[in-house]
Amino acid sequence: MTLTVLYFAWLRERIGEGREEVETDAATPAELVEELRAREERYAVAFQDISALKVAVDQELVGFDAPLAGAKEVAFFPPMTGG
Amino acid sequence: MTLTVLYFAWLRERIGEGREEVETDAATPAELVEELRAREERYAVAFQDISALKVAVDQELVGFDAPLAGAKEVAFFPPMTGG
């Protein structure tokens, strides 16, 4: 499947872009992170500690083990700091 | 001593005035209430249940057994309902 993958805040800066299309068979965000890490050094560095990150699938916050089946958009980002 | 005695809200209405000068030797607000009750029927009615009332001496909320020595102003009123 083709997913739109989004990155925000310092994760966006480390990866060097905010949005990309990714062709993947990953079943979960955790598997998607593994694929990205294997792809290039900058991903390996950015995703070094996923416990410091959050993930949203189709704009809903979920866990890294949530199913990706049918998803269109996955976003990774650090904890929010609004308000 | 001469005290300025003030009444507010429904207590003022039942007594028929909001302010009077009272010559008294009462040692506490409770004793002052006893003197007033003995004075006229309207005071007896108004002060029937002092557990439903509050008292301030010189503009500070106190108990009915607080000392009146040196006081200038005593106010009786129902529980407050501001806000």
Added chain:
Amino acid sequence: MDIRVQSEPFQPGALLDAFTAGVSGAGAVVSFTGLVRDVDDALEHMVIEHYPGMTERALTKIAQDAQDRWPLSDVLILHRYGELRAEEPIMMVATASRHRKAAFEAADFLMDYLKSRAPFWKNERVAGEDRWVAATEEDEDALKAWETR
């Protein structure tokens, strides 16, 4: 600290903006506005009686207690007396602090003490009859909760 007791109407928004402009270094401003509630669509007016002199003292003490308890940049309390109509603002408190929890708690505290410790009494005229608003047990319970906190 800004304590006002007045019969004149006021605009909560203008008051909030003036308060906010006057605080420096605060990240959080909380306001509470109390409005006259209608009663069965039949409230002709509300009259608020107060105890001039004691009112200002009581409000100043309540604001001082809040400042002693929380790190506040500033505190505002405004309360009207006299005749009011349904939906008019009766009163407002505002607090400013570096921390949002302090601003929230202090505003809540101000309201609880103001309701039961400041000498105001509300009288409602509904369908031609005047009646004094009764204090509630809840209001006293709210104070006890602060004392044990």
Added chain:
Amino acid sequence: MDIRVQSEPFQPGALLDAFTAGVSGAGAVVSFTGLVRDVDDALEHMVIEHYPGMTERALTKIAQDAQDRWPLSDVLILHRYGELRAEEPIMMVATASRHRKAAFEAADFLMDYLKSRAPFWKNERVAGEDRWVAATEEDEDALKAWETR
């Protein structure tokens, strides 16, 4: 329910007055305004990044959760993104209810969830350096407190 995500500045007082004018039968209106705090007198600006689309969804869900939990007449959330200067208003929430405790608690709840569940990220430029503001343990703890309440 009024949810706004915008880069334009806003005037908290005008927003509070408009919100208050729109609620009927509420005796209590609480507002929270968040201001950009200076950092050692050296904040050049703050930039707020957000996730368009998800932001509006998350804020709508938080407002809905508050309405499910308390009897509210209305809820407002406004949050800015983009570049802001010290002391500018970042965001505001307002709640209206018949009951003051409901209005206070709901506003406090909105702030806690907005801080940790709405996709905003703050970046501060201080003395020429950009740095991302870090989330705090306290913010997560505040959410847990609501879950067990």
